[in-house]
Amino acid sequence: xxxxxxxxxxxxxxxxxxxxxxxxxxxxxxxxxxxxxxxxxxxxxxxxxxxxxxxxxxxxxxxxxxxxxxxxxxxxxxxxxxxxxxxxxxxxxxxxxxxxxxxxxxxxxxxxxxxxxxxxxxxxxxxxxxxxxxxxxxxxxxxxxxxxxxxxxxxxxxxxxxxxxxxxxxxxxxxxxxxxxxxxxxxxxxxxxxxxxxxxxxxxxxxxxxxxxxxxxxxxxxxxxxxxxxxxxxxxxxxxxxxxxxxxxxxxxxxxxxxxxxxxxxxxxxxxxxxxxxxxxxxxx
Amino acid sequence: xxxxxxxxxxxxxxxxxxxxxxxxxxxxxxxxxxxxxxxxxxxxxxxxxxxxxxxxxxxxxxxxxxxxxxxxxxxxxxxxxxxxxxxxxxxxxxxxxxxxxxxxxxxxxxxxxxxxxxxxxxxxxxxxxxxxxxxxxxxxxxxxxxxxxxxxxxxxxxxxxxxxxxxxxxxxxxxxxxxxxxxxxxxxxxxxxxxxxxxxxxxxxxxxxxxxxxxxxxxxxxxxxxxxxxxxxxxxxxxxxxxxxxxxxxxxxxxxxxxxxxxxxxxxxxxxxxxxxxxxxxxxx
Numbered sequence: 001x002x003x004x005x006x007x008x009x010x011x012x013x014x015x016x017x018x019x020x021x022x023x024x025x026x027x028x029x030x031x032x033x034x035x036x037x038x039x040x041x042x043x044x045x046x047x048x049x050x051x052x053x054x055x056x057x058x059x060x061x062x063x064x065x066x067x068x069x070x071x072x073x074x075x076x077x078x079x080x081x082x083x084x085x086x087x088x089x090x091x092x093x094x095x096x097x098x099x100x101x102x103x104x105x106x107x108x109x110x111x112x113x114x115x116x117x118x119x120x121x122x123x124x125x126x127x128x129x130x131x132x133x134x135x136x137x138x139x140x141x142x143x144x145x146x147x148x149x150x151x152x153x154x155x156x157x158x159x160x161x162x163x164x165x166x167x168x169x170x171x172x173x174x175x176x177x178x179x180x181x182x183x184x185x186x187x188x189x190x191x192x193x194x195x196x197x198x199x200x201x202x203x204x205x206x207x208x209x210x211x212x213x214x215x216x217x218x219x220x221x222x223x224x225x226x227x228x229x230x231x232x233x234x235x236x237x238x239x240x241x242x243x244x245x246x247x248x249x250x251x252x253x254x255x256x257x258x259x260x261x262x263x264x265x266x267x268x269x270x271x272x273x274x275x276x277x278x279x280x281x282x283x284x285x
Numbered sequence: 286x287x288x289x290x291x292x293x294x295x296x297x298x299x300x301x302x303x304x305x306x307x308x309x310x311x312x313x314x315x316x317x318x319x320x321x322x323x324x325x326x327x328x329x330x331x332x333x334x335x336x337x338x339x340x341x342x343x344x345x346x347x348x349x350x351x352x353x354x355x356x357x358x359x360x361x362x363x364x365x366x367x368x369x370x371x372x373x374x375x376x377x378x379x380x381x382x383x384x385x386x387x388x389x390x391x392x393x394x395x396x397x398x399x400x401x402x403x404x405x406x407x408x409x410x411x412x413x414x415x416x417x418x419x420x421x422x423x424x425x426x427x428x429x430x431x432x433x434x435x436x437x438x439x440x441x442x443x444x445x446x447x448x449x450x451x452x453x454x455x456x457x458x459x460x461x462x463x464x465x466x467x468x469x470x471x472x473x474x475x476x477x478x479x480x481x482x483x484x485x486x487x488x489x490x491x492x493x494x495x496x497x498x499x500x501x502x503x504x505x506x507x508x509x510x511x512x513x514x515x516x517x518x519x520x521x522x523x524x525x526x527x528x529x530x531x532x533x534x535x536x537x538x539x540x541x542x543x544x545x546x547x548x549x550x551x552x553x554x555x556x557x558x559x560x561x562x563x564x565x566x567x568x569x570x
Contacts, residue, residue, distance in 0.1 A: 098479070121493030133493035135486075156492030160485050168479045169486050172472035176495035179468035182541045186464070187457035190528065193535045194383070194453045200445050201420075201454050207441030208406030208418035210461040212497030243475065250478045253570055255544055256467045263540070285538055 001025050004149065005057030007050065007073055007080075008094065009033040012120070013063035015127040016093070016153050018042055023152035028053050054083040059149065060090050066238055067096040074104055086112030091146055093134075093153075095119045097242050098164035098171065099249070105138065105163035114142035117163060119170035120154060123231055131155045135173070137165035171246055174239035178260040180214040181280050188222050189284035198223050218278035227279040234273030237264040286310050289434065290342030292335065292358055292365075293379065294318040297405070298348035300412040301378070301438050303327055308437035313338050339368040344434065345375050351523055352381040359389055371397030376431055378419075378438075380404045382527050383449035383456065384534075390423065390448035399427035402448060404455035405439060408516055416440045420458070422450035456531055459524035463545040465499040466565050473507050474569035483508050503563035512564040519558030522549040 003026035006017040014035045021027050027044040029036045030053055036046050047053040050073065054060055060080050064070050070092055074080045081104075084090060090108055092101065092115070101117035108115035116138035126132040132154030136143050143159040150157045160169050187210075191201050202219045205211070221227065240261035247254045260280070267273065267283055275282075288311035291302040299320045306312050312329040314321045315338055321331050332338040335358065339345055345365050349355050355377055359365045366389075369375060375393055377386065377400070386402035393400035401423035411417040417439030421428050428444040435442045445454050472495075476486050487504045490496070506512065525546035532539045545565070552558065552568050560567075 121490070121495070123494070126493075133489055135489045156489055158485050158489035160489065161480070161482055165479075165481055168476060168481055169489065172476050172481070172486060173490050173493060173495045175472045175475070176465075176468045176490065176497075176500065179471070179541070180461075180465050180495070180497060183461045183464035183468070186539045186541050187460045190460070190532055190535070190537060190539065191453060191457050193537055194450075194531065195446070196450055196453055196457070197446055200443050201457060204418055204420045204441055204443035204445070204454065205406070205458050205461065208411075208458060209408070209498055209502075210406065210458045210465070212461075212465060212499070213494055214497070215461065217494075246479065247475055250475070252475060252478055254471045254475065255548070256464070256471050256541065259540055259544060 002058040002149070003028060003056060005053040005060045006063070007053070007060065008063035009035040009039060010063070011124050012127045014038065015124070016063060017044065019130045019152050020149065025149070025152065028057050050078055050080055051083040054080050058088060059146070060084060060088070061149070062092045062094055064094040065235070066094070067100045070094050070096050071100060075107065081107055084111070084113050088113055089142060089145060090115040091118050091149070092116070093118045093120055095170050095239055096167060098167035098246055101137065101167045102164040114139055114145070115163065116142050116146055117166040118150065119166055121170070121173050122154070126154070134158070135160050135166045135169040137161060137167060138163050168246060171239065171243040174236060175243050175254065175257045177214065178236055178240055178264070178277070179256045180212055181218055181278055182260050182263065184215050184219055185222065185281040185284050188219065188281060221276065221278045222281040227275040227282070229274065230276035230278070232273060233264055233275050233277050233279060234268050236277040237261060237268055237273070240264065287343040287434070288313060288341060290338040290345045291348070292338070292345065293348035294320045294324060295348070296409050297412045299323065300409070301348060302329065304415045304437050305434065310434070310437065313342050335363055335365055336368040339365050343373060344431070345369060345373070346434070347377045347379055349379040350520070351379070352385045355379050355381050356385060360392065366392055369396070369398050373398055374427060374430060375400040376403055376434070377401070378403045378405055380455050380524055381452060383452035383531055386422065386452045387449040399424055399430070400448065401427050401431055402451040403431070403435065404451055406455070406458050407439070411439070419443070420445050420451045420454040422446060422448050422452060453531060456524065456528040459521060460528050460539065460542045462499065463521055463525055463549070463562070464541045465497055466503055466563055467545050467548065469500050469504055470507065470566040470569050473504065473566060506561065506563040507566040512560040512567070514559065515561035515563070517558060518549055518560050518562050518564060519553050521562040522546060522553055522558070525549065
């Protein structure tokens with residue numbers, strides 16, 4: 001089986017790397033990763049540099065917070081692109097700007113390397129349970145090659161289209177999630193001020209057209225006042241900024257996305273960026 | 286079993302009255318109703334006036350388009366309130382302003398009649414299949430008395446609280462549904478302009494946090510370009526206006542609801558009010 005070099009071993013990347021080990025893959029990590037020792041204990045091999053890791057891996061897989069981190073790790077002076085060789089596969093599972101994914105794809109193609117953008121939905125729980133949704137952009141043959149890797153990480157795995165298509169789909173996912181949180185937050189705010197029992201309201205609305213995973217899970221959070229992340233507001237704000245930059249490039253105006261991005265930006269400015277994104281409920285007026 | 290006088294035999298009211306007959310209730314209708322003959326064929330009795338219908342019924346049930354129609358039928362010169370007598374039950378299943386429901390409740394209480402506001406979610410299909418969600422405001426004892434009637438009409442039946450609570454909950458339902466449609470419409474618009482295969486996107490997003498009944502059913506409508514109602518844009522606009530009037534009374538600002546109400550109002554002004562509310566997808570730019 002392939003040896004997979006995993007870069008980015010945080011809340012998402014660590015359980016994903018552990019699931020790759022469980023599925024029988026060889027896993028390489030960077031010695032400098034904060035959680036490298038946990039992975040090494042579980043059977044991974046640690047390497048002192050991106051170059052060493054990339055040299056020993058068949059597939060390099062990144063799971064990083066944002067576009068700049070991916071650009072540094074992949075395109076930087078000591079980045080993956082400097083040491084990866086023809087015939088290998090690069091997979092970025094971070095959520096970043098589709099344009100950056102396309103640049104990486106082009107540069108990798110130029111040296112004979114296939115690159116996939118494969119962002120995920122499902123959060124920490126999905127990463128731990130190997131139940132992530134994975135939306136993939138890049139060449140179909142590269143997707144087929146990567147499928148056993150994805151199957152060790154997730155359940156709902158779809159090849160969407162060419163390079164960047166995974167990231168664009170993820171941006172759309174984050175738009176829907178963010179706006180739906182606002183929908184539930186507004187409704188719960190109105191109901192709460194009108195003296196309605198939110199518990200009963202959630203129950204009856206889950207049986208009708210208003211049903212959503214957000215009403216179910218984040219409606220529960222709003223009722224309980226539990227805004228421990230989960231998925232941090234500041235990260236969702238970043239994802240909506242990606243969506244808005246993408247829509248700008250296409251000459252589109254996303255009214256609901258703009259509204260929710262503004263509300264999240266205000267929350268972050270006011271020091272609430274570390275709260276779960278469902279904390280939008282606290283900022284209704 | 287109770288005799289139920291049904292006023293309002295339209296897209297929703299007709300199948301609901303038929304389901305009451307199926308469940309073994311005696312049903313009275315107005316001769317002047319457009320679909321009265323269909324109900325009479327199915328076993329209902331027709332009466333020449335609201336007064337005659339009310340006199341022969343134990344329970345009067347209304348299912349009308351909007352607050353003015355309910356006010357006319359219930360509070361008007363020849364309305365239900367003129368002929369209903371102490372000990373009977375009045376149930377309004379229309380979607381109207383919570384304030385109107387409270388006025389009706391007070392006036393009915395003054396003459397010894399219990400009144401329930403019991404709006405529904407689930408649409409024509411839910412009405413036909415007796416699978417409506419029913420959110421009920423009024424006194425709990427009246428709800429208990431009405432439960433066998435509701436059970437002939439729906440599945441998810443919840444007593445929310447005092448008079449008006451059903452309507453407030455319905456307003457919240459319509460807010461969530463409307464804003465979620467906008468969420469899906471924006472995402473599909475961005476994706477479509479970016480060349481993403483909407484079919485694949487819907488598939489992968491239904492497996493993650495963006496899942497909703499709207500993404501499922503109205504996402505399908507958007508892909509198919511099928512905007513035959515269903516639920517008309519002009520009615521949803523009316524419902525959001527109820528939500529906004531309610532929030533004004535409470536001193537709240539509903540940003541997402543205001544946005545979607547404006548978009549729906551523009552659509553109605555431009556002659557698209559008869560389209561399904563999922564046609565918001567057509568008006569993204």
